[in-house]
Amino acid sequence: MKKIIFVGGKGGVGKTTCASTLAFKYSKKEKVLLVSTDPAHSTGDLFDIEIKKKDEKFRYSKNLDILEIDGEKEAELYISNIQKQCNLMLSPVIMGEIKGQLKRAKNSPGTHESAIFEKINKIILKNQEYDYIIFDTAPTGHTLRLIKLPKTINIWMDTLIKKRKKILMLKNMKFDRRDRISDDKVLSLLESRRDDLLKIYKILSDSNKVSFYFVMNPDKLSFLETKRGVESLREFGIGVDKIIINKLYPDSIDPFWQEQKYKQEEFIKLIVDEFKDKNVLTIPYLEKENQEILEEIGKII
Template identity: 45%
Template sequence: MNKIIFFSGKGGVGKTSCASSFAISKINQNKKVLLVSTDPAHSTSDIFEMKINNTITTILDNLDAIEINPEEESKKYINSIRNNLHKIISPAILSEINTQLDAASVSPGTHEASLFDKMLSIINTEIENYDYIIFDTAPTGHTLRLFTLPELLGSWIDSLVKKRKKVVNYKKMSLTDKNKRKNLEHDPIIEILNRRKENLEKARKIMIDQNKLSFIFVLNAEKLPIDETKKAIEILNKYSIPVGTLIVNRILPKNIKDEFFIRKKEHEIKHLKTIYEYFKDFNIIELPLLERDMDFKNINELSNFFKTDKNLV
């Protein structure tokens, strides 16, 4: 069973319920678990009926959790860049640099980049402290942007390094002092960019390693969640990110007498057939629709469906 597990899917299909119940099933097997929420609309605190912060919080014996605040992480991300640049950039252009960084803090992609850094930091620093790190992610589109970042940012960083090397070479050509030219051999900006690239490569290796990471999609037996899951898996396949398990959540009971739910069950059966045909190579787990609102008692009930690992390998 892989140590790093991502739960993803369309908004409202029950990702938090599934991720939380899976976490409970693991601590019932005496495993130590870290449950990480990356969804800005955090529900983990609501399910466990306690405040979970942007730092690791103990929920139960062997179960810790953290709710990542993308806005807070974005500020930390920009400030770390600002601090690094302040050490190596001339004071004459610091004002312009700060203006650009302020603009970048609200630009598209900054939240994703900072969130990705935080996720990678959690994996790298906590992987040895837990048997499982379970990520309860934001709706599909947001998660896909996160997982495609190593490819996109890697190319962008390569371009920046190439341009920076040209600038450094021009500086070398203009200097006659050998010592000054030698100092340019270790350009701090290039070193920062290369470290960033190394971290991205490390993340990339984790993502495509089927022995380290499992990606689980949660969906309902309805057309829109099925269509979204198909598209998402196709995108992840392009980036060689493994997906092996689907959880079909909120299955209606069999013995229904109400006319409305009889027709609803007929549609559900049709969609289940589509799921089992299209995703025939995947492990598929069915979870029932519960008669009560989701709470800690229900989480314990759902955890019984994850007693064995065979469906989640």
């Protein structure tokens, strides 16, 4: 695989259009998988296709596959897998209480992010035949939480592994046993989980494999959110390769719209100055639809 590209930004700025354009453009010569993680999927509308089954690849062309992730379904599978693992390791008495907690956890904050993160892991690790995997992401805050999860969870997993080893050692001492710690099912599961997290963390923190494109509009709210997003990704070690400024107004004879254009130009100067070390691109309003707009924007990005 050559590159994993995350296309992010504030809601409504044109992330899907830009992600789809990149996928469409690269697929002319190379094999591409376009993945939508945004609950409000609009990829199918842009390509003028009906994707009836979520979580199944849709073959758009010889080199382009499209996949829309069903967050609700992934959350259910995530909780179901946890329950299966608990069934193998815990007594029926304890499982009675655990099942109730897992049922409540399905709709709790963070569960959907964890579930989608698990899906992203599998997509990246099991689809190495693609030259590009392009993620059309949910709004910025949701995306940043996903990107940061491997590092956060990995720290937590290391703590759990250390505590589990300590418990096993104390058990051996208490009962004068010499059980092999490596045979413990709980420990094996934790270490396997940690190894998978290390693999994905290594990939996500490799700037040669992963890049992030921020899409924004030339206005204050988009600018501030993009600035925070870039700073947050920098702390995580992920570089932002491109800043795409979308929806630029054309010149107008109407005084009101011409004034709006002047205001946009002021913000564009501010954006270019703030991100002078980035590749900043601008996209005008285009009165085109579907494949035509993908072709036109593809000339820019």
